[in-house]
Amino acid sequence: MRLDGMRVGVLAAEGVEDLEYWCTVMRLREEGARVTSVGMARGAVRGKNGLEVYVETLAADVTEASFDALVVPGGWAPDKLRRYPEVTGLVAAVHAAGKPLAIICHGGLIAISAGIVRGVRATGSRGIRDDLVNAGAIWVDDAAFCDREIAWGRVVDDIPAFLRQTVDLFAAHRGVAG
Secondary structure (H helix, E strand, O other), X not given: OOOOOOEEEEEOOOOEOHHHHHHHHHHHHHOXXXXXXXXXXXXXXXXXXXXXXXEOEEHHHOOHHHXXXXXXXXXXXXXXXXXXXXXXXXXXXXXXXXXXXXXXXXXXXXXXXXXXXXXXXXXXXXXXXXXXXXXXXXXXXXXXXXXXXXXXXXXXXXXXXHHHHHHHHHHHHOOOOX
């Protein structure tokens, strides 16, 4: 298992893109990662398409030292979560520590609010293309790739490519970060 023992946080809130959340969580667990859902309120939330996600830990109760890597799924949740300094601060701190991030679809909204996209190649849903570009990112319309310790994924259809990039990036940091 390539990620055996890695501590990975996955951001979640009401309206998270179900497949981007659940496929990622299952794939990371399959590789041996210890995955924790992080949000602004503990308990069950409904994904964009109706699947339930249980938020285990509050963003206010963790720091970058709590995780070896962090995942930011898309859906409607990023637009809600980006409003909280506990969330954007966590993303910025993980990035500043050189730990890997994986961001897909509308998850880039949180990266923008965390101030980590300037000069970085980025992708996501076409709906946030202008937001990324206006924040200084270099838009790339590819399914998935890595740039500066961030694995980027475009949309739900690109989850397999996104997860290959994510697992490779996280595995490269296993035992290094944290």
